[in-house]
Amino acid sequence: MSAILISLRVTLSATVLASLLGLFAARKAAKMRCGKSLLDGILTLPLVLPPTVLGFFLLLIFGRNGALGRALSTIGVSVVFSVNGAIIAATIVSFPMIYRAARSTFEALDPSLEEAARTLGFGEFRLFWQVTVPCTSKGLVGGVVLTFARALGEFGATSMVAGNIPGRTQTMPLAIYSAVAAGDREEAYVWVAIVAGISLVSIVLLNLLTRKDK
Secondary structure, three states: OHHHHHHHHHHHHHHHHHHHHHHHHHHHHHHOOOOHHHHHHHHOHHHOOOHHHHHHHHHHHHOOOOHHHHHHHOOOOOOOOOHHHHHHHHHHHHHHHHHHHHHHHHHHOOHHHHHHHHHOOOOHHHHHHHHHHHHOHHHHHHHHHHHHHHHHOOOHHHHHHOOOOOOOOOOHHHHHHHHHHOOOHHHHHHHHHHHHHHHHHHHHHHHHHHHOOO
16 A cells, blocks of 8 residues: 555655646746747646656755755755655656646736736735736646646656655555566555546546636
């Protein structure tokens, strides 16, 4: 059960972090006029970079000799070969899913709705959470579900940063790799069925939510 529990912990944590960061970044990108293409390219780079490349960059940043790695070690926080590393890796890899979905829905929102709210005295924080998000919730929910599914299946960056330590950092995708490497196909079949089942439920949920208002 450890791989299942670790996977759920990593996936849920990464989904929450990526969603919050993605909403903020998408909001800023949707309002930008200059440098938007460059920012969009940087934020969606994890979509095209191999996960092992992302894992390498994370090792450079959070490793013992990395700037953030040294700073975090002074306060007793470890990233490499820990669940924290797996969460960070899954967050970065899944971030573009919610970012792209949120940016598209924010750009498609009728600006007059927000302008009307401003005339009623809404501040930017209240405007975002009480007007923008509810009006674009359908697209945002779809982005969150895709973010969850992507974080659940993360393998490459996680294996480089967090390692494949049973009972400590081993997620279900890593458990599949270990089972195949050990020649235990029956165990691999079980893990594949579990991951595929969770992913299928996520896709079905996404379809139901996006078709609800049709």
